[in-house]
Amino acid sequence: MTLADEVWVLLEEALAVYRDSPRAVAWLRGHQARFAEPVRVAVAGAPRTGKSTVASALIGEEFVPTGTFTWYRDGMRPRATVGPHEVPIARRDGRAFVDAVDADRVTVEWPSRSLREMTLIDTPADAPVEQVYGEADAVLYLTRHVHSTDLRYLRTAHDHPVARAAPVNTVLALARADEIGGGRIDALSSAKQIARRYRREAQVKPLCQNVIAVAGLLAVAARTLRAEEFAALASLASLPRTELEDHLLSADRFVGEDFPIRLDPSVRQGLVERFGIFGVRLTTTLIRQGFDTQVKLTGQLVQRSGLGELRDSIGLYFTGRHDVLKARSALLGLDVVLRNEPRSGSVGLAVGLERILATGHDFRELRLLAALQGGRTKLPGELDAEASRLVGGLGTNLLARLGMEYEPTEGELRHVVLDTLGRWREQAANPALDHGQRRAASVVVRSCEGMLAGLS
Numbered sequence: 001m002t003l004a005d006e007v008w009v010l011l012e013e014a015l016a017v018y019r020d021s022p023r024a025v026a027w028l029r030g031h032q033a034r035f036a037e038p039v040r041v042a043v044a045g046a047p048r049t050g051k052s053t054v055a056s057a058l059i060g061e062e063f064v065p066t067g068t069f070t071w072y073r074d075g076m077r078p079r080a081t082v083g084p085h086e087v088p089i090a091r092r093d094g095r096a097f098v099d100a101v102d103a104d105r106v107t108v109e110w111p112s113r114s115l116r117e118m119t120l121i122d123t124p125a126d127a128p129v130e131q132v133y134g135e136a137d138a139v140l141y142l143t144r145h146v147h148s149t150d151l152r153y154l155r156t157a158h159d160h161p162v163a164r165a166a167p168v169n170t171v172l173a174l175a176r177a178d179e180i181g182g183g184r185i186d187a188l189s190s191a192k193q194i195a196r197r198y199r200r201e202a203q204v205k206p207l208c209q210n211v212i213a214v215a216g217l218l219a220v221a222a223r224t225l226r227a228e229e230f231a232a233l234a235s236l237a238s239l240p241r242t243e244l245e246d247h248l249l250s251a252d253r254f255v256g257e258d259f260p261i262r263l264d265p266s267v268r269q270g271l272v273e274r275f276g277i278f279g280v281r282l283t284t285t286l287i288r289q290g291f292d293t294q295v296k297l298t299g300q301l302v303q304r305s306g307l308g309e310l311r312d313s314i315g316l317y318f319t320g321r322h323d324v325l326k327a328r329s330a331l332l333g334l335d336v337v338l339r340n341e342p343r344s345g346s347v348g349l350a351v352g353l354e355r356i357l358a359t360g361h362d363f364r365e366l367r368l369l370a371a372l373q374g375g376r377t378k379l380p381g382e383l384d385a386e387a388s389r390l391v392g393g394l395g396t397n398l399l400a401r402l403g404m405e406y407e408p409t410e411g412e413l414r415h416v417v418l419d420t421l422g423r424w425r426e427q428a429a430n431p432a433l434d435h436g437q438r439r440a441a442s443v444v445v446r447s448c449e450g451m452l453a454g455l456s
Contacts, residue, residue, distance in 0.1 A: 003362045004035060007327040010352050014334055017345035024337045031333040034137075035326045038074075039118045039318050042132050045142030046149065047125040050175045050216040054142060055122045057219035057307055058314075059112045064097040066106050069127070069135075072120040075109025082106055093270075094226065114311075117319040133157045134332065137325040138169040138318040140310075141208070144176055146198055154207040162335055165357035166328045167370040169321065170208040171313045172198070177213040177306060178278040185285060187278060188215060188304055206374035209317045214306035218279045222301030229274065230294045232267050236280070237287035248281050320396050324362040331357065361446050365391040368443045377440050383427065387444050390420070398451055414455055421448035 001009075011028055018024035034040075043051045052065035059072055078096070080087050082103040089108070090097045100106040123132050133139060139157070143150045150172075157168050174180075177191030184190075191213035198204050198211040221229075236244060243260055247253050254277060255268045271280055282304070283297060291297045302308055318325065331353055338346050338353070357363055371377035372388045379387055386403075394400050399407075402416055427433065428441040 002323070003327050003356070003360045004323045006356055006360065007330050008032065008035070010349065010356065011330060011334065013352070014337065014346075014349050017343070017349060018337065018341065021341060024341055027333060027337060031330040034329060035323075037119065037326075038116065039322050039325055040121060040135065040137045040329075041118045041314065041318055042121040042123050042136035042139045043142065044123045044127065044129075044132050044139055044153075045125070045175065046144075049142040049144060051125075051142055052122050053216035053220055054140070054173070054175060054214060054310075055120050057214075057216055057223055057305075058114050058120060058310070059110060060114060060223045061110060061112070062095045062220055062224050063108070063122075064092065064095050065122070066098055066100050066103070068100065068103055068124055069105045070098075070100075070122040071105065071107045072112075072115060072122070073107065073109050074112055074115035076111065077109070078111070079109040080106060081109075094224070117322075118314065129153055129156045133163075133168065134336075137329050138171075140171050140173060140314070142173050142175040144174065144179070146172070146174075146201075146204060151203055151207065158207065160332070160335075162328070162332050162353075162357065165367070166324075166331070166363045167366050169317055169325060169366075171310075171317055172204070172208040172211045173306075173310065174198075174211070174213040175216055178215040178218055178276060178282075180213075185278075185281060188213065188306065191215075192306070202375065206370060206376070209369075209373070210313045212306055212309050212313055214310050215278075216305075217274075217276050218282070218301055219305035219307040219310075221274045221279060222298050222305060222307070225294060225298050225301075227294065228267075229271065230297065232263060232271060233280070233283045233297075234287055234292070235261060235263060237284040237292075241288070244284065245281075248277055251277055254280065316395055321362075321392070324366065327356075327360075327362070361443075361450065364443050365447060368440055369393050371440070377436055379427075379437055379440060380433075383441075387440060390424075390444050391447050398454065401447070401451065410455070414452075417448060417451050417455060421445065421452060424448055 011032055015025060015028050018028065043055050045051055052063060055072065056062045078089050080089050080098045080100070082100050087099055090099065098106055098108060121136055141150070141154065154170060157170070158164060174191055174195050178187050180187050180191040180194065195211045195213040204211065239260060247256070247259060251272050254272060255265050259268065275283060283301065286297060286300050291300045334349065334353055338350055368377065369388060369391050372384060378384060389403055390401050392401060402420065404416070408416070424441055424444045428438055428445050430438065433441065
């Protein structure tokens, strides 16, 4: 029986115990329904970190922030609803605008390949951390620099019995990365180095699965680049570099009257708003370097903005763990019912919940992965990195776990799995390792046995 099956059975038992409580039944049925949904990913963070901009970049359409919880789902046609009522989606300066005054929640359906495997939830800055992590299966947390307030927010998300037993899936993004280093042309490289440094910091590592840098403004401009914008950027790139650089020192100088070519000030203002001064500087440089078509330029901007790495992280840590994240959310939902409406029959449910958390191998993998990443568990030599990979640290499919970069034959695959299983069984019984290390090796052994069973 899979983890999802075990949790489903427990929810069915809970529905029987709480059958006379309409509120509890609706809550539990809702969590059952979530199993069939894409992974819910909340975009959270402090004010002015660019949450709506990053959400737009992931969707591939520029949306005006609504100021409230906005759920973006895949749909056959553009459509927005507030409760049961459909509301119009208007276009303003090329951006999609949803009129949702005083709404607590807006749902937007939008045809998007990115939304087929996840539902994005753009959260307001003042949203309670409990609500964000309660409604989402995973969180993309944005910040400019990691401050104590960010660490407190993330620690609060982990301060729950279920969260401690099944670590929260969070990716931390250094948003507005183009502003690092004064907007120099190498700003994004500097931001990526800072992100790598944060990954190693003892305070940050236990609170998230990855730290990346992303320039949201550049990413959304790349995904929605218009032909007239490319033409304007190409005109700018045709200028001598020294002549253009003087006008890229500030936005005021760029939109000023003494510009060297006849490019309308309103066009230049639009470029600044869409790309930022850093983005204009980068795009003109790239066009000069040979990325002189709209397709070539778009590909480079997506890569350089950090959007590609962000998508990879979402796939690796969120959508790739769909079933375990849905099971975790369901157990959190059941815990809410047990705490709010305790009754005699709920004791057995609490025992079942604790049993699944303690023995469910998917959760044991997550705990070990978090312990390895946070440095709470250390294995000697190369075993540390191998253990992290085998329990899904680089992806949960078989080839990613085994670190194989080619398509092996069935015989090769079986040989590698058996060899890996044998080596880790030796480590699980190795007297030179301490108890915690042998216990970690035992989790890896169970993962290898699962791979072998999958082959059989």
